[in-house]
Amino acid sequence: MPLPTNPLQMVHLGPRKKRPRQMGASMVCPPHDIKFQDLALYILEKKMGTTRRAFLMELARRKGFRVEDELSDSITHIVAENNSGSEVLEWLQGQNLKASSQLELLDVSWLIESMAAGRPVETTGKHQLVKRDYSASPNPELQKTPPLVIKKISQYACQRRTTLNNCNQIFTDAFEVLAENYEFRENEVFCLAFMRAASVLKSLPFTIISMKDTEGIPCLEDKVKCVIEEIIEDGESSEVKAVLNDERYQSFKLFTSVFGVGLKTSEKWFRMGYRTLNKIKLDKTLKFTPMQKAGFLYYEDLVSCVTRAEAEAVCMLVKEAVWAFLPEAFVTMTGGFRRGKKIGHDVDFLITSPGSTDEDEEQLLPKVINLWERKRVDSGKCSQQEGKTWKAIRVDLVMCPYERRAFALLGWTGSRQFERDLRRYATHERKMILDNHALYDKTKKIFLKAESEEEIFAHLGLDYIEPWERNA
Structure with a gap:
């Protein structure tokens, strides 16, 4: 029976080992839907390197951009990194492709901003390597782009606004697999490390394309950075690949997909040698709880979205x-x-x-x-x-009782990591205890009343975060 693709959220750590880069079939990616048909991008390998170029191409395609492998007359945008306009023009002359007024020569910053926005952003002087009228300047140079100013990022998800627009899915997907694997092994420390790393990367308004981009970002421990570095260099994580092929992980993923089945039951079935649900259902010696019976009876329905x-x-x-x-x-x-x-x-x-x-x-x-x-x-x-x-x-x-509705609404809205950090913040920063029923001030020794979620945030000294900004 095929494993259900129900992403929980977990991870694995370990010292990074260099390995030979796999080329060929392993680099082939599934096709992505093209959202912006009028644009055809070509990413210049010069001063960028093969692996880094492949990494950026895959990210852009995931965002719906049309990225061509080969240079042709259909290209509308050429994206380069660490190249001046004159260098790109010189390279173009060697390709027998004449630069026209319709062809944009852009710094990689334009592509990064576009991927973060989920659409092509307007090209301005800071993006353009040369003016659009190429005949006007015989030897144009790269206009320096001011560094991106980023506010200090909090370690708490309740102080970050996290929408569903994830600019770093290639990393967070890997972290969540590793975190899930640690959850299955009941290693809470490593599980939380990768969950927090995934959470903070989801909140970033830009895509990480080099290790320099991780400077100043909290919750990225050394082992987390090893995974990021490997994905940047090789396009994938060897640890994630090993986990996905691990028999124990596959079995636990399958067993816990049944409603009512937790880690202890999964461990028991795995130790008994079971690897498929059919054999478990056929074993007359096993006793199932009412929830597990319902989980098996309606399995196909319950695992579907x-x-x-x-x-x-x-x-x-x-x-x-x-x-x-x-x-x-x-x-x-x-x-x-x-x-x-x-x-x-x-x-x-x-x-x-x-x-x-x-x-x-x-x-x-x-x-x-x-x-x-x-x-x-x-x-x-x-x-x-x-x-x-x-x-x-x-x-x-x-x-819930009507007078506690605000606390219940906040607690049941999630996400899980947002709620975890909200309670951690209340405890460590405000000396308060927050749960789905109440907020208790340990200093004043009183329960604080709230008629709305906004009042709870105010009690905690936090800016209010809308529900759609809590996807941590």
Whole structure:
């Protein structure tokens, strides 16, 4: 059975070892969708090197740019690094390609800014190696680009704005594989090291293309930098490659994809010699929890992605069921969808009602589940006659007292690393304790009230960060 591609987030460390660079088939990348058809880029290898050029080409293609391997008359932009305009023009003459007024000769800074913006940015004097009218200056020189001024980056995700526009996915994907592997091995220290590294790189407004770019960035330990350096030089990480081919990692990835299966169960099945789900299901000596039974029964549905349209449809079903028992209740979709994600693996809802009693809150979820259970049984009878016409989706329902709704909303919105750092910040920087229920000031020895997320940020002395900026 193929392994599901459900990215958690983990990593591996170790001293960097130089290895021969693999050329040929291993360098071939899958095709990417071209978003900007009017542009055709050619990245100059001169003073850049083969591997670095291949690295930038792959990054640009991931962002939707059309990057050509060979120079031709169709090229609209030539991108160079550490070359003056006259050097590029001299090189062009040797290629028998005449520079025209339509051809842009640009410094690599233009490409980096464009990839960060997710679109081609306007070319200005600081980007252009020569003026567009090449005949006007017979010997133009590179206009110096002022260094990019970057504000000091905080070690805490709650002080960084992290959108879904990840300029460093080639690195963060590697970190998350390694972090997941350490989670499977219950090595919390290394797991957190790579998760924090992935988190800070996701917040950067630029793409790392050299080790110099990592200077001043927090949470990048030596072993993390070894992985970055290897990817820059070789286009991939040997550690990540080894992890992806590791039988234990593959087995744990597969086992934990079953709803209700954690690390202890995965370890048990792996030690028993199981490597596929089919053999586990056929073993009559194994006992499964109700969640695991549901996980196997609806496996294909639960490992597939939930779209925003499906999440919105589920939201209507949840509201309908909740309002049948608590008409004044507020139902809010939280989790990744509140942070702006278009797909997820489950749907989380926060339920609260201003006029509810403790008894109402205790009885609501059992009532909703019983209602759905009756509908499921009725649906099952119909599906036996008509065939399955529905999809199983994991839904998390959280009921909280109305006066604690702000804390619950903040806690259940995520991301996981954002929440971790928010609580770490509260403890270490403000001497407070924050959880999904309350905020306690240890100095004043009082609980601080909040009617909104903004008030919680204010109590902590933090600038408010919108939900879609918490994708840490």
